[in-house]
Amino acid sequence: MTKTRICAQCNKPEMVPVSRVMKTYNSVYSYSCRNCDETLEMVPPASIGVGLMVGALALAFWGFVLHWGAGSPSTLALVIWAGAGLAVAAVWVPEILKYWLYPEGPDQPDSEEIALADDTAFSQRVVSPLERLGFVAGLFAPVVIIAGILGIATMIGYVNYTFFE
Numbered sequence: 280m281t282k283t284r285i286c287a288q289c290n291k292p293e294m295v296p297v298s299r300v301m302k303t304y305n306s307v308y309s310y311s312c313r314n315c316d317e318t319l320e321m322v323p324p325a326s327i328g329v330g331l332m333v334g335a336l337a338l339a340f341w342g343f344v345l346h347w348g349a350g351s352p353s354t355l356a357l358v359i360w361a362g363a364g365l366a367v368a369a370v371w372v373p374e375i376l377k378y379w380l381y382p383e384g385p386d387q388p389d390s391e392e393i394a395l396a397d398d399t400a401f402s403q404r405v406v407s408p409l410e411r412l413g414f415v416a417g418l419f420a421p422v423v424i425i426a427g428i429l430g431i432a433t434m435i436g437y438v439n440y441t442f443f444e
């Protein structure tokens with residue numbers, strides 16, 4: 280992740296990572312160009328995956344309630360639902376585009392991971408290990424977590440039903 284990238288402004292492989300800070304649910308790398316004044320903030324691929332999947336799951340659940348809930352959905356409800364879909368896309372599509380606009384520079388050795396500023400227990404236990412994984416792992420992480428919660432809930436229900444009824 281902490282590789283030099285090619286600057287979209289001056290087209291030179293001079294975008295270097297300068298810091299990494301924790302946002303609410305993910306970390307952000309700051310890059311700055313040594314050749315011009317271009318700066319850039321990038322979300323690690325795994326966190327883009329998490330964001331897309333959480334958004335997609337929320338929209339799918341909401342869509343399910345709209346279509347199979349009480350009666351047929353009103354036009355307003357559908358417009359709000361579509362607007363939420365556009366909002367999710369507006370957040371994550373630019374983050375994905377950055378990887379395409381600022382590709383990694385050629386021929387670099389693996390550089391050391393840049394230290395995360397403002398390290399918290401949440402970032403150490405959840406965010407840092409997750410962000411070492413790739414985009415696909417990030418995409419599936421919310422599904423695994425939800426499946427785990429549902430599995431535990433089912434087991435608690437089963438134990439309750441079997442032993443305490």
Ligand SMILES: [Zn+2]
Binds near residue numbers: 289290293316
């Ligand atoms: Zn530049």
